[in-house]
Amino acid sequence: MPFPPELVVASMHGNCVFPNDDDFVKVRHQPGCSVVSGPVCNSYKGKVHFPLGLMWDAGVAMLGAEHLKPGAWLRVDCGPVTEDAEESSHTKIVKAEVFVGCKCVWSKDFSESDPPKTATFKELITPIDLDIEEEGPKALEVTLTLKFGEDAIKFCSLAIYGVRSPAGCRRVVN
Numbered sequence: 001m002p003f004p005p006e007l008v009v010a011s012m013h014g015n016c017v018f019p020n021d022d023d024f025v026k027v028r029h030q031p032g033c034s035v036v037s038g039p040v041c042n043s044y045k046g047k048v049h050f051p052l053g054l055m056w057d058a059g060v061a062m063l064g065a066e067h068l069k070p071g072a073w074l075r076v077d078c079g080p081v082t083e084d085a086e087e088s089s090h091t092k093i094v095k096a097e098v099f100v101g102c103k104c105v106w107s108k109d110f111s112e113s114d115p116p117k118t119a120t121f122k123e124l125i126t127p128i129d130l131d132i133e134e135e136g137p138k139a140l141e142v143t144l145t146l147k148f149g150e151d152a153i154k155f156c157s158l159a160i161y162g163v164r165s166p167a168g169c170r171r172v173v174n
Contacts (some may be wrong), residue, residue, distance in 0.1 A: 052139065
């Protein structure tokens with residue numbers, strides 16, 4: 001029997017979203033999500049930040065993730081506030097960055113080859129250079145750059161999780 005992947009890092013809830021101080025980004029905290037909007041201008045960009053907890057080797061099995069490639073994954077659970085709005089009016093995620101302490105350890109621009117994101121997505125973010133033994137454990141943070149449309153975007157959850165190969169998993173014995 002194959003081992004299920006293990007949860008490595010969990011996020012705070014989607015309500016834990018902070019706007020960049022330099023940007024005109026509005027965050028409305030609501031039950032179950034945060035709604036993020038900016039100036040109604042299809043060319044304005046702003047940033048939001050998601051602090052993450054550090055839970056390395058938590059040993060929590062993730063069911064249904066056996067098909068994922070081993071490594072670290074970023075999952076953003078988001079979507080347009082108005083589901084039936086025209087796609088051209090949606091706010092889009094155009095860049096994602098992962099920070100460990102003050103150091104950016106992974107970054108991806110979404111462009112023509114991998115279009116900007118308007119709904120839930122996951123990205124393989126391996127390799128991440130985490131030299132915990134030398135520097136000690138540090139907190140994680142994800143920054144998303146948004147290109148604002150007429151329709152706001154809601155965030156329900158954001159997480160980084162690790163998928164280990166079967167050789168790297170522990171079997172729990174009762």
